[in-house]
Amino acid sequence: MERKQFELGDVVQMKKPHPCGTNEMEIIRMGMDIRIKCVGCKHSVLIPRAKFEKNMKKVLRSAAAPDGPVGEQSH
Numbered sequence: 001m002e003r004k005q006f007e008l009g010d011v012v013q014m015k016k017p018h019p020c021g022t023n024e025m026e027i028i029r030m031g032m033d034i035r036i037k038c039v040g041c042k043h044s045v046l047i048p049r050a051k052f053e054k055n056m057k058k059v060l061r062s063a064a065a066p067d068g069p070v071g072e073q074s075h
């Protein structure tokens with residue numbers, strides 16, 4: 001089973017683009033629900049984590065490692 005890793009500040013690509021045409025979203029809040037902000041129009045949405053994981057395609061840019069692969073975390 002595929003596991004998706006993401007963290008606060010990451011820019012992710014969604015499976016469905018935002019109505020504005022951009023499908024890059026920045027994670028601005030993590031919790032039981034995830035708040036993501038559209039990189040294109042700056043509109044933010046709060047969605048349940050399960051739905052976010054389902055709709056998220058991949059992490060484009062990691063906040064922790066902007067220039068390379070995501071580093072190992074403590075957990």
Ligand SMILES: [Zn+2]
Nearest residue numbers: 018020038041
């Ligand atoms: Zn947008």
